[in-house]
Amino acid sequence: MESLNTVIKYVSAIVGFIVFVQMFYLSILKCFRKDGRGKIRLFFLCFFTGPLFVNAFSQFIAGIIYLFVQINNASFWESSIATQTLMMNESVGYYVLSGLIFFLNSFIASWILSRKLKAKYPSLVVFVYLMSDVLLLLSMRTIDGSLFGNSELAVLLFSLADFLISMLSYGLFYFLVIRGLSSLTDRELATERRVFILPPALFVLLYATVCFSLFYYLDGAAVLCLSGSTILIEFLFIWAFYIIIRNINATGDALEAKEEVKALSVEVMEALAHTIDAKDEYTKGHSVRVAAYSRMLAERMGLSADECENVYYMGLLHDIGKIGVPNEIINSPTKLTEEEFSVVKMHPGLGFDILSEIKSRPDLAIGARWHHERFDGSGYPDGRAGEEIPLPARIISVADSYDAMTSNRSYRKYLSQEKVKEELKKNEGTQFDPGVVSAMLKIMEEDSEYSLHE
Ligand SMILES: [Fe+2]
Numbered sequence: 001m002e003s004l005n006t007v008i009k010y011v012s013a014i015v016g017f018i019v020f021v022q023m024f025y026l027s028i029l030k031c032f033r034k035d036g037r038g039k040i041r042l043f044f045l046c047f048f049t050g051p052l053f054v055n056a057f058s059q060f061i062a063g064i065i066y067l068f069v070q071i072n073n074a075s076f077w078e079s080s081i082a083t084q085t086l087m088m089n090e091s092v093g094y095y096v097l098s099g100l101i102f103f104l105n106s107f108i109a110s111w112i113l114s115r116k117l118k119a120k121y122p123s124l125v126v127f128v129y130l131m132s133d134v135l136l137l138l139s140m141r142t143i144d145g146s147l148f149g150n151s152e153l154a155v156l157l158f159s160l161a162d163f164l165i166s167m168l169s170y171g172l173f174y175f176l177v178i179r180g181l182s183s184l185t186d187r188e189l190a191t192e193r194r195v196f197i198l199p200p201a202l203f204v205l206l207y208a209t210v211c212f213s214l215f216y217y218l219d220g221a222a223v224l225c226l227s228g229s230t231i232l233i234e235f236l237f238i239w240a241f242y243i244i245i246r247n248i249n250a251t252g253d254a255l256e257a258k259e260e261v262k263a264l265s266v267e268v269m270e271a272l273a274h275t276i277d278a279k280d281e282y283t284k285g286h287s288v289r290v291a292a293y294s295r296m297l298a299e300r301m302g303l304s305a306d307e308c309e310n311v312y313y314m315g316l317l318h319d320i321g322k323i324g325v326p327n328e329i330i331n332s333p334t335k336l337t338e339e340e341f342s343v344v345k346m347h348p349g350l351g352f353d354i355l356s357e358i359k360s361r362p363d364l365a366i367g368a369r370w371h372h373e374r375f376d377g378s379g380y381p382d383g384r385a386g387e388e389i390p391l392p393a394r395i396i397s398v399a400d401s402y403d404a405m406t407s408n409r410s411y412r413k414y415l416s417q418e419k420v421k422e423e424l425k426k427n428e429g430t431q432f433d434p435g436v437v438s439a440m441l442k443i444m445e446e447d448s449e450y451s452l453h454e
Pocket residue numbers: 318319347371372
């Protein structure tokens with residue numbers, strides 16, 4: 001029976017070791033983009049800087065430091081246990097010290113390693129190291145059957161139970177935490193990194209300090225209680241990270257869905273803009289260009305990112321009211337009669353009515369209604385002047401005229417840059433808002449190749 005116990009203990013220790021290394025390796029792999037020889041190098045680096053090796057190393061360093069302190073000052077930490085031998089496990093100070101070194105070592109080693117090997121997320125590498133530390137520390141339980149009168153069967157059962165619990169926690173850690181982590185790294189979500197580093201870091205530090213101290217002072221049933229509670233803590237810890245990662249992924253899903261809806265609405269608006277432009281043989285691409293120029297102007301005038309985006313959408317749809325203007329009038333080869341022109345003048349109001357139906361973006365209608373107003377109040381449809389005309393409409397007005405001047409017409413080629421500048425300056429303060437004109441002139445100044453035309 002005794003030899004069977006020994007065999008089981010050794011086999012479970014070896015299997016536990018292999019599973020731990022495998023789990024650690026797979027976990028760390030999720031944080032890197034490596035294959036082939038890089039993968040092998042990564043494996044060795046991670047192994048020798050990983051929790052198992054760091055654990056042994058930290059105990060070794062702590063042993064040397066503690067020995068040194070004891071020789072020089074026997075009353076420094078633990079005068080009552082001033083052991084004269086190398087049996088370090090007799091002293092609390094030694095355990096606390098090795099716990100601290102263990103923590104610092106795994107933190108620093110994983111950080112340096114992840115930077116050197118260009119991990120996708122160094123903080124996640126640190127997280128994996130620390131979490132592995134936590135699992136390793138928690139699985140170093142001292143449950144054994146000797147508490148129950150040295151019954152060999154009890155010893156055997158406890159060893160088996162301990163082994164199975166460790167396997168279960170490694171498995172749960174891999175399937176719940178690491179797999180969630182990998183979908184997170186694949187999507188490269190911007191997450192709050194502190195969530196991943198602080199809890200395990202504090203846990204390892206606290207655990208290394210408190211638990212080793214408790215192990216020293218407690219015995220018998222108390223050790224059993226403590227070991228029992230470590231199992232509970234272990235599973236709670238895995239569960240907590242499972243929930244955190246799941247929530248981050250859920251937030252990511254919601255963000256992606258929002259992005260999709262946004263992309264769809266932009267595409268729909270652009271399709272609508274093309275439909276409007278298709279009515280007019282000479283204004284192909286007009287609305288998209290006006291939208292782009294309007295956004296440039298808004299950016300140049302220092303509007304916020306949201307406002308610039310809005311101006312772009314308003315620019316796309318500013319002429320949507322032309323849907324209601326008959327094609328013969330829009331494409332009339334001769335000068336429009338007064339009656340025909342009054343029909344054309346209806347397109348801002350019509351566009352406003354159409355776009356007002358989009359309740360989720362009521363501001364879209366602004367550009368459509370007031371883009372033909374003039375700064376001096378002589379425009380249409382409402383004859384608004386100066387700042388009574390909403391700023392996006394004043395911007396679109398300049399962009400609209402700029403595109404008209406820089407596009408080819410049946411009767412002329414696009415105007416030279418000098419001529420366009422001249423026209424803008426001439427109509428500054430009468431047709432156009434001077435602030436918008438000066439922004440347009442600056443944009444033109446930078447466009448020395450004159451690429452901003454049809
Ligand atoms: Fe218009």
